[in-house]
Amino acid sequence: MTGTVFDIGYQGYTGQREGRGRGRAAVYKDGVRAALGLGRGGRAKVLPWFFISVLTAIALVMAIVAGAANLLGGPGTAAKANLPSHSDYYGIASVIMFVFAALVAPELLCRDRRDGVINLYLVRPLTGTDYVAARWLAFLTIMLGAAWLPQFILFLGLSMGDPAPMSYLATHWLDIPRFLLAGLAMAAYATTLAMLTASFTTRRAYASVFLVGLFVITVPFTVGVADEIGGKAGQWISMFNLTNIPVHVNDLIFGQVSDVTEDAPARLLPAWIRVAWLIAWTIIPGTVLWGRYRRLTP
Amino acid sequence: MRPVTTGPLLEVDHLSKRYGSVVALDDVSFAITDGITGILGENGAGKSTAIKILLGLLQPTSGSARILGEIATESVAVRARVGYMPEHDCLPGQVSAAEFLTHMAEVSGIPPAAARTRAADTLRHVGLFEERYRAIGGYSTGMKQRVKLCQALVHDPAFVFLDEPTAGLDPAGREEMLALIRKTHRDFGISVLFSSHLMSDVERTCDRIIVLRGGHLVHSGEVAQFTSDTETVFIEADTNRDELVLALRRRGVLVTATGGGLTIVGPDASVYDHVRDALVEAQAPLRRMAPRRRELAELFEGEPT
Numbered sequence: 001m002t003g004t005v006f007d008i009g010y011q012g013y014t015g016q017r018e019g020r021g022r023g024r025a026a027v028y029k030d031g032v033r034a035a036l037g038l039g040r041g042g043r044a045k046v047l048p049w050f051f052i053s054v055l056t057a058i059a060l061v062m063a064i065v066a067g068a069a070n071l072l073g074g075p076g077t078a079a080k081a082n083l084p085s086h087s088d089y090y091g092i093a094s095v096i097m098f099v100f101a102a103l104v105a106p107e108l109l110c111r112d113r114r115d116g117v118i119n120l121y122l123v124r125p126l127t128g129t130d131y132v133a134a135r136w137l138a139f140l141t142i143m144l145g146a147a148w149l150p151q152f153i154l155f156l157g158l159s160m161g162d163p164a165p166m167s168y169l170a171t172h173w174l175d176i177p178r179f180l181l182a183g184l185a186m187a188a189y190a191t192t193l194a195m196l197t198a199s200f201t202t203r204r205a206y207a208s209v210f211l212v213g214l215f216v217i218t219v220p221f222t223v224g225v226a227d228e229i230g231g232k233a234g235q236w237i238s239m240f241n242l243t244n245i246p247v248h249v250n251d252l253i254f255g256q257v258s259d260v261t262e263d264a265p266a267r268l269l270p271a272w273i274r275v276a277w278l279i280a281w282t283i284i285p286g287t288v289l290w291g292r293y294r295r296l297t298p
Numbered sequence: 299m300r301p302v303t304t305g306p307l308l309e310v311d312h313l314s315k316r317y318g319s320v321v322a323l324d325d326v327s328f329a330i331t332d333g334i335t336g337i338l339g340e341n342g343a344g345k346s347t348a349i350k351i352l353l354g355l356l357q358p359t360s361g362s363a364r365i366l367g368e369i370a371t372e373s374v375a376v377r378a379r380v381g382y383m384p385e386h387d388c389l390p391g392q393v394s395a396a397e398f399l400t401h402m403a404e405v406s407g408i409p410p411a412a413a414r415t416r417a418a419d420t421l422r423h424v425g426l427f428e429e430r431y432r433a434i435g436g437y438s439t440g441m442k443q444r445v446k447l448c449q450a451l452v453h454d455p456a457f458v459f460l461d462e463p464t465a466g467l468d469p470a471g472r473e474e475m476l477a478l479i480r481k482t483h484r485d486f487g488i489s490v491l492f493s494s495h496l497m498s499d500v501e502r503t504c505d506r507i508i509v510l511r512g513g514h515l516v517h518s519g520e521v522a523q524f525t526s527d528t529e530t531v532f533i534e535a536d537t538n539r540d541e542l543v544l545a546l547r548r549r550g551v552l553v554t555a556t557g558g559g560l561t562i563v564g565p566d567a568s569v570y571d572h573v574r575d576a577l578v579e580a581q582a583p584l585r586r587m588a589p590r591r592r593e594l595a596e597l598f599e600g601e602p603t
Contacts, residue, residue, distance in 0.1 A: 010423055010486045013416060013454035017378055017407040026404035040392050041433070116388035120449060123353050123382040124405045125374050297355045 023126045024134045031108045031138025044107075051100035052146055055093055059150030062089065063157020075163040084259070085158070086175045089151055090186055090250045091258035094243050095215070098190055100146060101139075102211035105194035106204040108135045114202035122297060132195075132293035136286075140191045147183035155179075175254075182253045186246040189282050193242075196285040199292045218242045226265050238266035239274075245281055248274040305367065306331050307457050307489050308352060313361035315347050315513075322347040324513045325361070334483050334490045336500030336521070339510035345493045348510070349459050352491075353382060366456055378407045381450030381458035381488070385465055388446060391435025395421055395445050398434060399452045406453035413452075420448045423486075424478055440471035447478060451488065458482065460492045464499055476503050501525060531569060532590045534559035535582035545576035559586070 037044030066078035066085070073081075084092060109132075112118040121131050155175065162168035197214075198207040218241055226238040239245070244264055251257050252271050261267050266274065306329035315323040323344045339345045350356040351363045354370035354377065362369060368376045390398060399417035404410055421430045424444040429437070434445060443463065450458050463479065464472045480503055482488050494500050500507055500521070507524050509517040517524060535542050543560060546553045549572040552563045562569060577584055 011419065012487065013408065013412065015412050016409060017453075018409055019375060019378060019407045022407045022409065023405045026401060029404075030401050039394075039397050044392065111390065115390045116384070116386055117390055119384050119386075119388050120382075120402060121405060122355065123377060123380075123384075124402075125376075125378040125407060126405060127374060297350065 020125050020130065023124060024130050027121065027126065027131055027134035028138045028141075031135045032141055034107055034111070035104050035139055035142045048100075048104050048142070051096065051104070052149070054096055055100070055146050055150045056153060058093055058096075059089065059154040060157065063154050063161060066158055067161025070161055070163060078158075078161075086151060086154060086179045087250070087254035087256045088258050089154060089179070090147070090182055091247045091260035093147075093150070094186065094247055094260065097143070097146060097186060098215045098243055099212055101143060101190040101194040102197075102215070103208045104142070105139050105191065106198035106201075106207035108139055109195060109198040110202050110204040110207060118296070128293040128296040129290060132199075132290060136191060136195055136289070139195060140187055143187035143191050144183060147187050148180060151179040151183060178253050182246075182250040185249045185253075185278060189246045189278060192282050192286045192289065196289045199289055215242050219244075223264075230265075235265040235269050238264050239269065239277055241266070242281075245278050249278045306364075307366060308491065309364040310348070310352070311362050311364075313348070313351065313363055314359045315344075315351060315356065316359045321513045323351075323358075323510075326510070326513070326515045327361075328508050328515060328518045330489070330491060330506070330508075332489050333505040334479065334492060334503055335506045335508060336504035337491060337493045337508045337510065338495065338497065338500050339493075340495055342512070343510040344513040345510055346461065347513075349382075349461060349491070349493065353377065353380065353459065378453065379456045381453070381455035383446045383450040383458070383460045383463055385462035385493075387442075388449075389434045389442055392433055394431045395426060395434055395437075395448070396430040398445070399448055402449045403452045408453055416452050416454070417448075420452045423481075424448055439466055440468070440474065443467060443471065443475055444478065447475070447482075451482065451486065454486075455488060457489045457491070460490060462494055463492065464494065464496065472499070479503050497528075527564075529565060530590045531562040531565045531573070532556075532559055532586070532588050533562070533573060533584070534586040535577070535580075536585050538580045538582040541580035542576055542582040545579045546572065549576060551576070561590070565589075 033039050034044075036048050037046070062084055066083050069078040069081060069083060070076070078085075090097075112121070118131070122128065155172075158172070159165045159168045194207075194211055197211050198204070201207050222237055222239075222241040226234040228234075229237060241264065244261055244266065247258060247261050248264075248266060251261055251267065252274060257267060308330040310326055310328050313323055313326045314321070326344070326348065337345050337348065347356065351358050352365055352370050354365075354373065357371050364370065366376055366379055370376070396414075396417055399420060400410075400413045403413035403416045408416060418427065418430065421427050424447060426441060426444055426448070429441065434442065437445065443466075447460070447463065450460070460479065464475050467475055476499060479490060479492060483490055492500070492504060501524075504521050506519065507517065507521050508515065509524075517527075533542075539555070539560070543553055543555065546560070546562070551569060551572050553560050554563065555561075562573070573587065576582075
C-alpha cells in the first residue's frame with residue numbers, strides 16, 4: 001500500500017497562550033536542565049553529577065560507618081562514640097557545596113549573556129526580574145537537592161543501621177525538619193552569592209575562580225586574624241569566614257556546635273547576630289543581583 | 299486564527315528619544331499596516347532605538363508607540379504576539395535547534411506539547427527539519443540565521459521585527475533569507491518590519507519603506523514611490539563631457555558630474571530623448587548609459603523633509 005504525503009502549508013497557532021507564568025516556568029525548567037547538563041553534551045554533565053555524587057558518597061560513608069559501629073559494638077555505639085551525624089554533615093560538606101555552587105551556578109547566567117540568548121528572553125513576555133528570579137530559583141532547587149538528598153540518605157542509612165529502626169525514627173524524627181531548614185539556609189546563601197558573582201561576567205571560569213578564591217582565602221585569613229586580635233573584634237572578624245556563615249546557623253538549628261565551627265570565635269556571638277548575619281549575606285547580594293537585571297535591556 | 303487587529307499594527311506618534319544631549323529619535327511619526335515594511339538608515343540613524351521602543355524595552359522621552367493597539371512600554375503581555383530577530387549572535391551553541399526553539403516557544407507562553415510541535419513545524423518551513431537534532435554550534439552562518447528567524451516565528455506572532463536579517467550572509471544565503479522574509483508574510487500571514495542599510499534588499503522585499511537619518515524621519519511610503527524618487531541615470535561619454543553637461547542643462551535636465559561619468563537625478567520618461575539630443579549636439583560619443591539608484595549615503599546628503 002502506498003501513501004501520499006500532503007504539505008498542508010503553514011498552520012497558525014490557535015491553541016492556548018499561557019502568558020508570563022509559562023515563560024517563567026520555562027526559564028526555571030531550562031535553568032535546572034542547564035545546571036545538570038541535561039539536553040547538553042557529555043562534558044556539561046561531568047561537573048554537576050560529580051559533585052552530587054561526592055556529596056552523596058559522604059553521607060553514605062557516614063551512614064555505613066555508624067551502622068558498622070552499631071553492628072560491631074552493639075546498639076548505641078555510634079552515638080556514644082560521637083560519630084558525625086546530621087548536625088555535622090553541612091559542616092563537613094560546606095566547602096564542597098560552595099565549590100559546587102561556584103562551578104555550576106555561573107552556567108545559568110554567564111552563558112546566556114555570552115551567547116546573547118538573554119536578548120531573546122527580554123523581548124518575550126518576561127521582565128529582567130522574571131528571568132533572574134527563575135534562574136535563581138532553578139539553582140536554588142539544585143542546591144536544595146544537593147543539600148537534602150545526602151541528608152535523607154544518611155537518615156535512611158542511620159535508621160536501617162540501627163538495631164531498632166522504629167525506635168530510631170521515633171527518637172530522631174526532628175532531625176528531618178532541622179536538616180531541611182539548615183539545608184535551605186545554606187542553599188539560599190550559596191546560590192545568591194554565586195549568582196551575584198556570575199552576573200558580573202560573561203565568562204563562567206572567571207566567576208568560578210573568583211568565588212572559589214573568595215571562599216578559600218577568607219578561611220585562613222579570618223582564622224589567623226581573629227586569633228591574633230581576639231576579643232569582640234576577633235569574633236566579628238571570624239564572622240567574615242564565608243564558609244562558616246551558614247554553618248553557625250546550622251549549629252543553632254541543631255543545638256550543637258559542629259567540628260568546623262567549634263574553634264571559631266564567632267560562635268560566641270549572640271544567636272540572633274549569627275542568624276541576622278546569614279540573612280544579610282543572602283538578602284543584600286540578592287537585592288544587588290535583582291538590581292542588575294531589573295532594568296536590563298538587549 | 300490570529301486575533302484581528304483593526305487599524306495600524308504599529309503606530310508611532312511624535313516619538314522622541316534622547317540620551318543626555320544625544321538625540322536618537324526626534325519627533326518621528328509613522329504607521330504600519332499589514333505587509334512587509336523596511337526601515338532603512340545608516341548606523342546610528344535610530345533604527346534600533348525605534349525597534350526597542352516598539353518592543354517596550356525603552357521608555358521614549360516624549361511621544362508614544364503603539365503595537366497591536368497597545369502602548370508598547372506599558373504591556374509586557376503584547377510581546378507574546380510579537381517576534382524579534384536581533385542582528386547579533388543570540389544562539390546557544392551546545393543545544394539542538396529543536397530543543398532551543400521548543401524552549402523559546404514556551405517562554406512566549408505556548409504550552410510544552412504545542413511548543414514541541416511548533417518548533418518542528420517552523421524548522422520544516424525554513425528548511426532545517428532534517429538538521430533539527432544537531433547542536434546549533436555546528437551550523438553554518440546561513441543555517442544560524444534561519445534558526446534566528448525561526449525563534450522569532452515559533453510562537454506564531456502577528457508582527458515580527460527583523461534587525462539586519464541578511465547581515466553576514468553570502469549572496470546565495472542572502473537570497474534565501476529574503477525569500478523566507480517574503481514567505482513569512484505571503485504564506486504565514488505575519489507582518490514584518492525589516493531593518494537594513496541595504497537599499498536593494500529593502501526594494502526587492504518590502505511593500506513600504508521608512509527612512510531614518512540622524513533620528514529624523516526622511517521618508518515614509520510605498521517602495522515604488524521611493525524607487526522612482528531615488529532613480530538616476532548614469533552616462534559615460536568618451537569625449538566632450540563638459541559640452542554634454544551644458545547641452546543637458548539647456549534642456550532642463552538636472553545633471554551632476556560623478557567620477558568618470560554624469561548622473562541625472564530624478565529622470566522622467568522624456569530624459570532619454572533629451573540625452574540622445576544632447577549627445578548629438580555636443581558630439582559626445584556614448585560609451586555607457588544605465589539606470590541606477592542613488593546610494594544610501596547620497597540619499598541622506600539632502601535635508602530631512
